Amino acid sequence: MSKSANPYYSGPVTDHFDGTSFFNPGGIEPRGGTDLLRWKFGGGNKPWPKAYPSPFPPAAPERRVKGERLVVTMVGHASMLVQVAGLNILTDPVWSERTSPFSFAGPKRVNPPGIRFEDLPPVDIVLVTHNHYDHMDLATLRRLQAKHKPNFVTPLGNDAIMRPVLGDARISTMDWGGALAVSGDVTFHCEPCHHWSARGTKDRKMALWAAFVFETPAGKVYHIGDTGFHGGRNYRAAQEKHGAFRLANLPFGAYEPRWFMEGQHQNPEEAVEGMLLSNAAFVAGHHWGTVKLTDEAIEDPLIALVAALDARGLDPARFRPMRPGEQFEVPV
Template sequence: MTSSSGPSRKNPYYQGPVSDHFDGQRFFNPGGVAPGGPFDLLKWQFGGGRVRWPNPVISAFPPARPDRHVFGSQLRVTMVGHASMLVQIAGLNILTDPVWSDRVSPFRSVGPKRVVPPGIRFEDLPNIDLVLVTHNHYDHLDLATLARLQAAHRPQMVTPLGNDTIIRRAVPDANITVVDWGDRIAVNDGVTIDVEPCHHWSARGMGDRRMALWAAFVLTTPSGKIYHIGDTGFHDGINYQAVREKHGGFRLAILPFGAYEPRWFMKGQHQNPEEAVKGMKLCNAAYVAGHHFATFQLTDEGIDAPVQALDVALKAEGVEPDRFRPLRAGEVFDVPVA
């Protein structure tokens, strides 16, 4: 495990040794592509093509009231919204990229707004043991929510290099475990977390691109392995193949499949449904909990487009629909034993 060494003049979040994915100032995807620049962003924003979402949206599922714990062979995932899920396994209650705020933006009144309420009321959460924060984009690292979780639950937070500096500005007493790609940490005697690459980037503003790391997580538990990706481009399936070679396969993969249009701009950072299904097969996942759709409009496609495209992709790849579940707010997925 690598710990953050503190900010520097070059990088406000992290300083540390050069590595195969850190050049001394910025992190990068080895053999990958960098995110588009300001001119690409303007071309996209003023290019038209955005489908208007309905707002508000009523989920088909009422807000869930989770059990305090699940034990034995049970693995239960409850969708909060976007990339925020409650994962219950081996007596642990785990939140992924928790966001209960109404907007995912540096501003309170401007930026992507939640169209559907959280699938679990914050007050109905069971005691949270572990929080996984994959990277620092506002739709994944929400300081207001992390401060609420610290006050109510005091969980262990696990996040890649540099993100701890951001979190501590709002949650100075947080119990943060800072990790780098390739690290393995023990949560308890039976559960470990491996930190794996994904093809993405990071930024909280205009001047800090790629100055904090992004990552995926593999949880090894007595009830099976879980592969969680908050955000990723497909990257020719390289990371999916590598994680299968290292871990063998997964009872559950938690994969993004939304926020992918236009492809010329989003391809390097957000996989589309077709790529997500290919990733499922490449990493040898028995089941998938799909996320990153129908909560905040970040990109051009319509609110139902990801699920419609997912149906087509599953048929094309010969995957049964009940193996890749696009989870709606409040929906509970009891994952079968693989």
């Protein structure tokens, strides 16, 4: 395959880009079509309810959070509002009904967004970690550009997907190891995670995926939208590079069956191990309970998380499984 075969990105060969596709060094390749059929017809699927209401009402976040304060508000799945150092940061925002290329089919949310779109405070940064439909929702990005005109921050290649619908929006692209000053005292660092990307059947791994570290006066935040555990390699690297984290936003759902999902989605036990390896004081847990992507029952991640924390003798208050509308004022 020639370099011109990548419609999103052209750049030099690196330790995670072969000239056409991105990859996880030493990692697990995403499964192919035969394995997908084996999974889908394997009989392990546990149904979800049609509705799974949050116990929290829709949140009305403050306009700004300053000083030592750090507040996370859950929208749903991987969509979160992080307020710190006077900035409002939205991660992988999805306000659409479905996480799908189609409006009439595909995974449908079982609870509404935890913040009504009209109740959002001024949005400064929109972080899009990769291009899967449950993380990059172009309809929502278009609405955010029209109302807030934020700086969209995303890994390499994703700007080519976003630009046609966002016009003259500010889009900052980052490679693993890069740093971007988003204000006078806040810097974003782009870091590896173990995942993949695709919008269709012919663009697999042609745009980069990433985790991010927010370096702020109120402490460091480690944000992962999606990842396989990868033996803890990336967690160890993040700790060695950045030290302790006040908060880590970690996915802990959408992980069964393990033989298929191991390379792309960590389970609750692995997420707890990641918290310890990265030296995170607290975790806002996400990527569960809003859209059904995999086989486990809707509350299985909660049950497994409780068991994992108990097995390690950890205070459950350190790892908070966020529900839509829930607000987490992170202790100092």
